[in-house]
Amino acid sequence: MGKTRLALTIAAVITLVGCGADSGDATGQAQAAQQDEVNFGLVIHGGAGTITRENMTPEREEAFKAALNAALDAGYAILEAGGESMDAVIAAIQVMEEEPLFNAGRGSVYTFDGGHELDASIMHGGLLDAGAVAGVRTVKSPIQLAREVMENSRHVMLSAEGAAEFAEERGLELVENSYFNTEHRYEQLQRALELLREEDRTGDQIAQSGTWDPAFNMGTVGAVAVDQRGNIVAGTSTGGMTAKRYNRIGDAPIIGAGTWADNASCGVSATGHGEYFIRYNVSAQVCSRVKYLGESIEEAGAHVIHNVLLPVGGTGGVIIMDAQGNFSMPFNTEGMYRGARTQREGTVIGIYQQEE
Structure with missing residues (x-):
């Protein structure tokens, strides 16, 4: 070792010894300050579609705004207390699953046969682990079941009766399928069935003719959160498409289509016409643009929603959050129920394309 380098080393040791407790205090203060700088928070959606002021009563x-705010309250309280993003996402989505206004859980749409089949998925961006369920009929909280699949099974996705059996084994609350009945969703089903009878075509064929209500194909809830550790979790839950047949499964339980999370890029939950989101692997595509092209979440989300989906007829939106707590909520429909709350920015809630 050279003399100069040796002298510097000795000086450094003397300095450290001389600092004593003051150095430890400074380190502790620096760590605390760094912890305070973490911009934890969450972003949520309650579905995208034909949502206009003209069709909305005060x-x-x-x-809707109160329901979105309640979901934000539930999730943010966990994050603010130092809890994990997984718990925050579950809490926020469960509030929306229990709110009949949204097409998930209690407010799920009807199938062609007059029942309800629910889907959900969740993904942890630090572990790159995921869980999903599809076509469940008697599980009160599909998003909780998706978490159980991720954490307590060897599988990623379970469906139908098998998923219900697993839910019972895990002690989750089971309900009758009629628990999900609501009057406004039943009326929506009757309108859809009338169109199907008149046209004698499938919903997708009628959609192309312009007479099918786009709202029949949409409606989902979702949340993405980042906690004080920087872990991202994304989750999605839905009742699916009005008058769906043959055990149709949309994008919500498909990892990469309806849900994606990766601490190295972002977390995404999607809502819209699910078939398009599956074909274009929307959620993973957004995060891939961030990770491999170096785009911001705003750039990546806007490109996929407006330049990839819209030209081919794909309607809907996504919510996005990165590990720094930055968020974006792009959509190409007339409205999307959405909200966000972070340590730095506070609370944002929106419904329409153009907010006043």
């Missing part, structure tokens, strides 16, 4: 608008 009372209904306030009800």
Whole structure:
């Protein structure tokens, strides 16, 4: 070792010894300051579609905003207390699953046969682990079951009766399928069935003719959160498409289509016409653009929603959050129920394409 280098080393040791407890205090303060700088938070959605002020009463608008705010409250409280993003996402989505306004859980749409089949998925961006369920009929909280699949099974996706059997083994709450019945969803089913009878075509064929209500194909809830450790979790839950047949499964339980999370890029939950989101692997595609092209989440989300999906007829939106707590909520429909709350930015809630 050279003399100069030796002298520097000795000086450094003397300095460290001389600092004593003050150095330890400074280190502790620096770590605390760094912890305070983590911009934890969450972003949520309650579905995208034909949502306009003209079709919305003031009372209904306030009800949606209150429901979104309640979901943000539930998730953010966990993050603020130092809890994990997994728990925050579950809490936020369960609030929306229990709110009949949204097409998930309690407010799920009807199938062609007059029942309900629910889907959900969740993914941890630090572990790159995931769980999903499809076509469940008697599980009160599909998003909780998706978590159980991820954490307590050897599989990624379970469906139908097998998923219900697993839910019972794990002690989750089971309900009758009629638990999900709501009057406004039943009326929606009747309108859809009338169109199908008149046209004698499938929903997709009628959609192309312009007479099918786009709202029949949409409606999902989702959340993406980042905690004080920087871990991203994304989750999605839905009742699917109105008048769906043959045990149709949309994008919500498909990892990469409806849900994706990777600490190295971002977390995404999608809502819209699921068939398009599956074909274009939307959620994973957004995060791949961030990870491999170096795009911001705003750039990546806008490109996929407006330049990839829209030209081919894919309608809907996504919510995105990265490990720094930055968020984006792009959509190509007239509205999307959405909200976000972070340590730095506070709370944002929106419904329409153009907010006042």
